[in-house]
Amino acid sequence: MAAQAQANRQSSSARVHALTEDQRRRLPLAIQDLTVAYHRKPVLWDVDLAIPEGRLIAVVGPNGAGKSTLIKAALGLIPRASGRVTIYGQPYEKQRRLVGYVPQRESVDWDFPVNALDVVAMGLYGRIGWFRPVARAHRRRALEELEKVGMAPYAQRQISQLSGGQQQRVFLARALAQDADLYFMDEPFAGVDVATERAIIALLKELKAAGKTCVVVHHDLQTVPTYFDHVVLLNMRVVEAGPVDTVFTEENLKKTYGGKLTLLSQALFEYSKDPRLPSGTRGGGAL
Amino acid sequence: MSPRLLILTPLGLLLWGAFDPSWVAAAGLGEHTLAWPSSEELLRVLTLRDYNTRVVIVGTTLLGLAAGLVGTFLLLRKRALLSDTLSHASLPGIALAFILLTALGAEGKNLLALIGGAAFFCILGTGAVIVIQRYSRLKDDAALGIVLSVFFGLGIALMGIATRMGSGNAAGLSSFIYGKTASMLFADAVLIAVVALLAAICAVLFFKEFALLCFDADYAASQGWPVTGLDFLMMTLVVVVTVIGLQAVGLILVVALLIIPPAAARFWTYSLKHMLWISGLFGALSGLFGAGISALMANLPAGAVIVLTASLLFGVSLVFGSTRGLARRGVERLRLSRRIRHENLLREIYEMMEVCGLSPEDAELDCALPQVTMDMLLSRRSWSHGQLRRALARGMAAGLLASDGRNWELTAAGLEEARRIVRKHRLWETYLIEHADVAPGHVDWGADEIEHVLDADLVAALEKRLPAEVLQQMPASPHHIEPVQGEAA
Numbered sequence: 001m002a003a004q005a006q007a008n009r010q011s012s013s014a015r016v017h018a019l020t021e022d023q024r025r026r027l028p029l030a031i032q033d034l035t036v037a038y039h040r041k042p043v044l045w046d047v048d049l050a051i052p053e054g055r056l057i058a059v060v061g062p063n064g065a066g067k068s069t070l071i072k073a074a075l076g077l078i079p080r081a082s083g084r085v086t087i088y089g090q091p092y093e094k095q096r097r098l099v100g101y102v103p104q105r106e107s108v109d110w111d112f113p114v115n116a117l118d119v120v121a122m123g124l125y126g127r128i129g130w131f132r133p134v135a136r137a138h139r140r141r142a143l144e145e146l147e148k149v150g151m152a153p154y155a156q157r158q159i160s161q162l163s164g165g166q167q168q169r170v171f172l173a174r175a176l177a178q179d180a181d182l183y184f185m186d187e188p189f190a191g192v193d194v195a196t197e198r199a200i201i202a203l204l205k206e207l208k209a210a211g212k213t214c215v216v217v218h219h220d221l222q223t224v225p226t227y228f229d230h231v232v233l234l235n236m237r238v239v240e241a242g243p244v245d246t247v248f249t250e251e252n253l254k255k256t257y258g259g260k261l262t263l264l265s266q267a268l269f270e271y272s273k274d275p276r277l278p279s280g281t282r283g284g285g286a287l
Numbered sequence: 288m289s290p291r292l293l294i295l296t297p298l299g300l301l302l303w304g305a306f307d308p309s310w311v312a313a314a315g316l317g318e319h320t321l322a323w324p325s326s327e328e329l330l331r332v333l334t335l336r337d338y339n340t341r342v343v344i345v346g347t348t349l350l351g352l353a354a355g356l357v358g359t360f361l362l363l364r365k366r367a368l369l370s371d372t373l374s375h376a377s378l379p380g381i382a383l384a385f386i387l388l389t390a391l392g393a394e395g396k397n398l399l400a401l402i403g404g405a406a407f408f409c410i411l412g413t414g415a416v417i418v419i420q421r422y423s424r425l426k427d428d429a430a431l432g433i434v435l436s437v438f439f440g441l442g443i444a445l446m447g448i449a450t451r452m453g454s455g456n457a458a459g460l461s462s463f464i465y466g467k468t469a470s471m472l473f474a475d476a477v478l479i480a481v482v483a484l485l486a487a488i489c490a491v492l493f494f495k496e497f498a499l500l501c502f503d504a505d506y507a508a509s510q511g512w513p514v515t516g517l518d519f520l521m522m523t524l525v526v527v528v529t530v531i532g533l534q535a536v537g538l539i540l541v542v543a544l545l546i547i548p549p550a551a552a553r554f555w556t557y558s559l560k561h562m563l564w565i566s567g568l569f570g571a572l573s574g575l576f577g578a579g580i581s582a583l584m585a586n587l588p589a590g591a592v593i594v595l596t597a598s599l600l601f602g603v604s605l606v607f608g609s610t611r612g613l614a615r616r617g618v619e620r621l622r623l624s625r626r627i628r629h630e631n632l633l634r635e636i637y638e639m640m641e642v643c644g645l646s647p648e649d650a651e652l653d654c655a656l657p658q659v660t661m662d663m664l665l666s667r668r669s670w671s672h673g674q675l676r677r678a679l680a681r682g683m684a685a686g687l688l689a690s691d692g693r694n695w696e697l698t699a700a701g702l703e704e705a706r707r708i709v710r711k712h713r714l715w716e717t718y719l720i721e722h723a724d725v726a727p728g729h730v731d732w733g734a735d736e737i738e739h740v741l742d743a744d745l746v747a748a749l750e751k752r753l754p755a756e757v758l759q760q761m762p763a764s765p766h767h768i769e770p771v772q773g774e775a776a
Contacts, residue, residue, distance in 0.1 A: 075509045093511070101509040108503045112363065113559045122499050126510045131492055158557035178510075 016048040025089030028053050028182040028213040029074065034083030036066070036073045043069045045237045047083070051182075054211045056204050056227065058218040058244075061234035062257050067217040068104065070234065071184045075101060087182060096126065100180035102171050104187050110160050116170045117142050117155040123177030145173040148206075150199050165196030172203060183207065185216045189223075201227060224248055328583060339476075340582050343468050346480035347535050347578035347589065348571045351544060353483040354532060355570025356490040357524045358545035359552065359563045363501040364521065368428070369416065371542040372435040374529045376412025378442025378538060380404035381463050382449050389452050396459050398475045402530040405463075409526040412438050466537030466590025468578050479531045486527050487567070489520075497521060498559055535578065537590035543597055544570060551601040554608025569604075573597040628670060628678045630708045633687065635667055636697055637705035658694035717749050 016032045024030050029051035036044040044066040051057055059067050072078045074085050076092050087095035100123075120142040121134045128138060146152045149169040154162060159170065168188055175183055188200055204227065207214055215232075218224060224231055224244060231248050233239040233256040240252045361370060384404030389395040412434050419430040449460060459467075471479075490497070499507045500517045508514045525545065532541040548569035552562045577593030606613050636659055664675055679695055682688035687701030697705055 072505070077505050077508050096509075096511045099509070101506060103503065103505055107505060109365075112502050113553065113557050113562050114498070114502065115557065118498075118559070119502070122502070122506070125495060125499055125512070128495070130496070133495065174506075 016050050019050065021089060024086055026053065027051060027086070028088060029215065030086045030089075031070075031074065032084045034070075034073060034085065035081045036069055036078060037081045042081075042236065044073065047234075047238055049232065049238055049241060051213060051215060052230065053213050054208060055213060055229045056208055057213070057215045057230040057232060058224050058228040059215060059232045059234055060218050060221060060224060060256070061239075065235040065256075067234055068186050071101075071186055071215070071217060075099070075184065097178075098181045100175035100178040100183040102175045102183065102185040102188055105164065105168050105171060105190065107186075110162075110167055112159065115156050115158050116146060116151060116162065116166075116173075119159060119170050120145050120173045120177055123174040126178070142173070142177055145176045146170070148176060149173045149203060150195075163193065165192035168192050169196055169199055172200065176203075181212055183212060183214045185214060187217050187219060189218060189220060221253070339473055342473055342476040342480070343471050343582065344575060344578045346471075346476040346483070347468060347574040347593070349480045349483040349487070349574070350528070350532050350535055351548070351570035351572070351574025351577075351593070352567045353486040353490070353570070354528045354541075354544040354574075355548035355552075355567040356487050356563060357521075357528050358570070359549040359559075359566045360490065360497045360501055360521055361525055361545055362549040362553075363559075364518075366522075366525075367542075367546045368431050369413070369522075370525050370529060370545045372416060372431045372438075373409045373412055373526060374533070374538040374541045375435045375442070376415075376438035377405035377409050377530060377533060378439055378464070379445050380406070380408030380411075380442075381460065381533070382442055382445030383408075385449050385460060386445065386452065389449070395449075398472070398478060398534065401463070402533065405530040405533055406526055408438065408442075409529060413522060413526075462537070463533045464537050464539060465588050466533075466535055466540060466593070468535050468581050468589040471534060475534060479535065482527060482531045486524050489524055491563075493517070493520065494560070494563070535574075535589055536593050537588070540590040540594045543594040544573065547594070547597040547601050548573065551597070551604040551608075554604040554611045557610055569597065569600045572600065625678075625681070628674060629681060630712070631668060631670075632664070632675070632678045632682060633697070633701065633705035634709050634712060635664060636695070637702070637709050639663070639667075640697075658696045660694055714749050 016030055019027070019030060027050050029049070031047055031049040034044055034047040034049075035042060047070065059070060061067055069078065073080050073083075074087075074092065076085075085092060087098060092099065117139060118134075121138055123145070124134070124138050124141060128134060143152060143155055146155050149172050151166060151169050151173060154166060159167060162170065172185075172188065175185070189197055192200070204214055204216070208229075216228070218228070225248060228244055230242065231244050232241040233247065233252055235256050235258075239256045240247045358367075358370075361367060381401050381404055384400045385395045387404075388397060388400055415434045415438075416430050419425055419433060420427060423430075425433075446460060496507075496512065496517055499512065500514060500521070504514050504518075507517075528545065529538075529541055532544060536544055549562065549566040551569050552566035555565050556562050573593045573596040576596040577589045580592045581587050581589035604612065607615075609615060639659060661672075661675060661679070664670075665672065668675075670678070679688060679690070682695075682701065683690060687698060687704055688695050689698050689701075690696075
């Protein structure tokens with residue numbers, strides 16, 4: 001057990017330089033020397049990260065720690081100042097089919113004139129290709145994905161008429177439609193209702209059972225141990241990364257959050273570590 | 288009205304109007320005393336009998352169609368104002384092309400050369416906007432404002448030089464500022480028609496790609512779509528529509544043709560496909576009427592009439608639009624307040640019965656329930672006499688209330704309905720008390736069943752947390768209910 005933890009730790013912490021190409025090919029995501037800067041101000045600095053396959057990985061850190069930037073840089077959405085990112089051993093441009101992306105819900109205008117099904121069908125556009133319209137088979141497929149997140153009854157609903165949680169589930173269904181092996185999710189739990197939070201957890205478990213890897217930007221420290229196997233503690237650089245059991249310690253959190261880890265979140269953290277707390281029973285962000 | 292019907296009806300009217308001479312003749316009757324065109328003239332223009340007019344009208348109509356289609360994506364990409372900057376930035380291009388041609392001894396008003404110059408300066412203007420945005424800390428609106436005014440100023444200066452050039456005829460150049468179909472040559476009209484048609488086809492062809500780009504550009508990029516290329520293509524279409532629209536609409540007003548039709552179309556539909564076609568139709572109608580009316584009345588610039596037609600369509604859409612129109616929203620608001628009053632009424636009667644005991648036998652002596660009077664109800668809520676009377680009448684019509692003219696009581700169906708409403712209300716109230724700090728945004732009073740919004744486990748938990756004295760599956764109110772005062776009849 002200890003050896004296993006040690007091995008996990010080795011594979012997911014700063015050993016990226018020593019990876020052989022063969023090892024790299026088996027890693028869903030390997031990041032090496034990644035530096036991202038906006039206007040000369042670095043946001044991510046010398047990030048080395050190896051994400052193991054078939055795990056649920058939380059990326060946590062204070063506001064402005066570069067959590068979303070990490071995902072966007074991995075997807076090539078923002079220019080990298082330096083560094084190399086590989087998805088199963090290849091650059092992202094060659095592996096797009098293997099990657100699903102759930103952006104932050106606030107990143108789009110939900111007043112856009114489309115319904116839930118149209119949005120999910122966008123996940124199939126890559127497969128449909130240029131000029132060809134969305135066919136009936138694609139619609140059926142999109143509906144199946146909506147079903148998986150419990151949103152099939154809302155397929156024809158205009159997206160502005162959905163609640164925040166329902167919108168988040170539509171975004172998840174769109175990523176599912178991509179049928180990827182590695183999923184990046186940017187704050188899927190932010191501001192969602194209890195039903196959605198449960199739906200997302202169930203979905204994450206399903207994806208894990210199917211051998212998929214999910215990298216999830218997460219803001220709620222107390223749920224990290226119950227929802228995730230691995231955690232990446234990020235604050236411009238990777239403070240620590242590895243299995244939750246070994247890495248998610250108060251000491252490491254203090255290193256990550258510094259003075260920002262307030263008394264309240266320390267209390268919450270203690271609460272989440274309480275062994276009397278049955279796992280998976282907590283709903284919502286409420287306490 | 289369904290969007291499809293909406294598209295077809297005006298088209299039908301148009302065809303009917305164009306081919307039924309009696310109607311057109313009747314419209315023109317007795318107007319000879321005014322400056323109106325004669326009925327023969329009207330007929331000739333509307334039925335497109337005059338070949339030259341026909342080509343100009345067809346060209347302008349296609350221009351409107353293309354602008355409506357391209358403008359839809361422009362609006363949804365939130366770049367509407369960029370098109371205004373573009374059109375103003377084209378002026379120096381027009382003037383410069385004219386000056387160069389005249390200096391070279393050629394005919395200055397070659398449309399192809401003029402719109403070539405315009406397009407070049409459009410692209411230059413766009414580049415200037417992008418440079419300012421990227422390398423200064425100015426916001427978008429400032430960048431657009433700077434480029435618009437600087438380029439337009441330069442254009443006015445160059446126009447001054449152009450009109451002072453001895454040779455060449457610069458008189459027609461002003462039509463590019465205000466728009467004038469009358470000065471349009473046959474070849475110009477054909478050119479406009481062909482290019483507009485191509486732009487329209489392009490906009491339809493790239494429907495799926497543009498939709499993805501407008502909705503979620505980052506996601507499109509993550510999927511490998513060439514976002515920069517698509518953006519470039521879209522802006523190219525905007526530039527094309529703008530420069531071919533310059534002569535018909537004028538550079539000050541051409542932006543209206545790109546923005547107003549899609550803005551109006553949004554009031555009719557929640558579907559992008561329908562919005563695209565309605566916008567195209569509105570644009571085409573604006574072009575058709577603008578060019579037609581301008582052909583009849585030489586003093587009316589086509590640009591102005593086109594914009595006014597588009598504005599009229601916008602005004603109608605704003606008020607009567609079937610999904611977002613003010614009338615529809617007003618009706619919905621009225622319905623909601625009626626429904627709230629209805630639910631309040633049933634809840635009020637139920638809660639009055641509840642404090643007295645639900646059946647007459649249980650009632651304490653000073654409670655005259657289950658019958659209530661209007662005075663009792665009026666004293667408990669802020670509704671007006673009329674509102675309450677109408678709510679009572681609607682309750683009776685629905686078979687939920689029975690009355691002898693002075694007193695009202697719940698029927699069996701009414702009791703059932705009241706119980707459902709009170710249960711829902713109390714669960715929401717408890718939810719607010721328990722969870723308001725987390726998620727007040729999830730409260731949805733309009734939802735018929737709380738279970739539709741919150742999951743079943745949570746509803747069960749809420750029911751458990753309600754105070755113990757459960758009355759026939761009814762959660763007790765979490766707040767104190769005022770006892771009925773001894774004011775019964």
